[in-house]
Amino acid sequence: MDFMDFKNKQTTVVVVGAGFAGAAIAFHLTRLGMERVFVLEREEFPGMHASGKNAAMIRQVVPNKLISDLARGGAAFLRNLPLDWPVETKFEQNGSFFLASKKDSEKIQQDGAYAKQCGTLTEWWPIERITEFIPIIEGSPASGGLWCPTDGVIDIHSLMQGYLKSAAMNGAELKFSNAVKNIVVHHGRVCAVQTESEEIPADIVINAAGAWATELGRLAGSLNVPLTPCSRHLFVTKPLDWIKSKWPIVWDITQEIYFRPESGGLLLCPCDEEVQDPNITKNDPLILNMLAEKISHFYPRLSDLPILRSWSGLRTLTPDRQFLVGWDPCVEGFFWLAGLGGHGVTVSYSVGLLAASLIVEGNKSQSTNQFSPSRFR
Numbered sequence: 001m002d003f004m005d006f007k008n009k010q011t012t013v014v015v016v017g018a019g020f021a022g023a024a025i026a027f028h029l030t031r032l033g034m035e036r037v038f039v040l041e042r043e044e045f046p047g048m049h050a051s052g053k054n055a056a057m058i059r060q061v062v063p064n065k066l067i068s069d070l071a072r073g074g075a076a077f078l079r080n081l082p083l084d085w086p087v088e089t090k091f092e093q094n095g096s097f098f099l100a101s102k103k104d105s106e107k108i109q110q111d112g113a114y115a116k117q118c119g120t121l122t123e124w125w126p127i128e129r130i131t132e133f134i135p136i137i138e139g140s141p142a143s144g145g146l147w148c149p150t151d152g153v154i155d156i157h158s159l160m161q162g163y164l165k166s167a168a169m170n171g172a173e174l175k176f177s178n179a180v181k182n183i184v185v186h187h188g189r190v191c192a193v194q195t196e197s198e199e200i201p202a203d204i205v206i207n208a209a210g211a212w213a214t215e216l217g218r219l220a221g222s223l224n225v226p227l228t229p230c231s232r233h234l235f236v237t238k239p240l241d242w243i244k245s246k247w248p249i250v251w252d253i254t255q256e257i258y259f260r261p262e263s264g265g266l267l268l269c270p271c272d273e274e275v276q277d278p279n280i281t282k283n284d285p286l287i288l289n290m291l292a293e294k295i296s297h298f299y300p301r302l303s304d305l306p307i308l309r310s311w312s313g314l315r316t317l318t319p320d321r322q323f324l325v326g327w328d329p330c331v332e333g334f335f336w337l338a339g340l341g342g343h344g345v346t347v348s349y350s351v352g353l354l355a356a357s358l359i360v361e362g363n364k365s366q367s368t369n370q371f372s373p374s375r376f377r
């Protein structure tokens, strides 16, 4: 397909959605010199959906090499924020343990070996040694765990503000309470977006609409990419004096449960995954039973924790659980940055850079981009 030359810095780019996807690509596009970047967000504030409702963990060992590469790049950025980064952004690198029973320990060790080969320190620890380090896991059925000392927890609100402020300082125009209602396409090419109050001419529209990306694609008549929003619940306990704020993240990949220190208490997740209509907010009380059951079977020392609050957010998944980054094969100028699943915070810097580079370099790299929407053609 004959795409236009987007090297022109005057090209108008409209980013739809101010979650981590939209904020990060706006950050990179303006840094790469694009002069006419708009970010349109339906809500009054940025990050009101998945990007503000997640567990804030930076996790570099991932069972997919491509995503793992982006995760390492994202973590490296957070460790060394640029001098002109506009917001203080705390990254607490207390590390993570990925616990596994025998059947899963080989795979997680392979993933750890790949990360190590790429320069991220990882080490396999037997369960007895981990229990000495974090006594609350006593009774865990895991045989051991992969230690990744450079993982940690990021202040997601500052990170989001940092991307957006930086983009705005470099000329991006941010418009909140501004839902995109229509995308105008002429002769197979995007030419404008319409909100309730205005029409903005656009050469490129970036679909960073998270759980609503399929809906937004429909407005443009794009490829019908089967993105599935799935709910996941998080629970936070009251502050408890026996919890150490320096404890690392503990993620049992066999039993599918994770927890980490949060505000003097613990944040816990039973790794639920239920297909969810993004237009219906749901906080399913039954998920607390699921958490309680996993705890009583596998982490008995955490039984009867006083839960203070809980919420759910949406992880948006593609059928192959890889991201969706690239030009739409049906509508010229329509670009996807979606399907970031459970990794969108960690990879935000590097997937934003990948996406912005694909745009600024035109369609040359399209064939080499393994996250391309064309794979769902």
Ligand SMILES: Cc1cc2nc3c(=O)[nH]c(=O)nc-3n(C[C@H](O)[C@H](O)[C@H](O)COP(=O)(O)OP(=O)(O)OC[C@H]3O[C@@H](n4cnc5c(N)ncnc54)[C@H](O)[C@@H]3O)c2cc1C
Binding pocket: 016, 017, 018, 019, 020, 021, 022, 040, 041, 042, 043, 046, 047, 048, 049, 050, 051, 052, 053, 054, 055, 056, 057, 058, 059, 178, 179, 180, 181, 208, 209, 210, 211, 212, 216, 231, 232, 233, 234, 312, 313, 314, 315, 316, 337, 338, 339, 340, 341, 342, 343, 344, 345, 346, 347
């Ligand atoms: C419970 C939970 C825990 C998680 N934990 C982690 C973690 O520890 N580490 C990690 O890296 N990742 C984690 N994630 C994943 C991460 O939160 C997501 O991958 C990421 O936030 C996705 O960002 P996004 O910008 O694609 O989507 P969103 O944050 O949903 O942003 C999309 C935005 O688009 C806007 N929008 C939609 N349609 C329109 C329209 N028509 N017009 C204007 N605006 C529109 C929406 O209002 C929304 O603000 C977790 C997710 C959940 C749910």
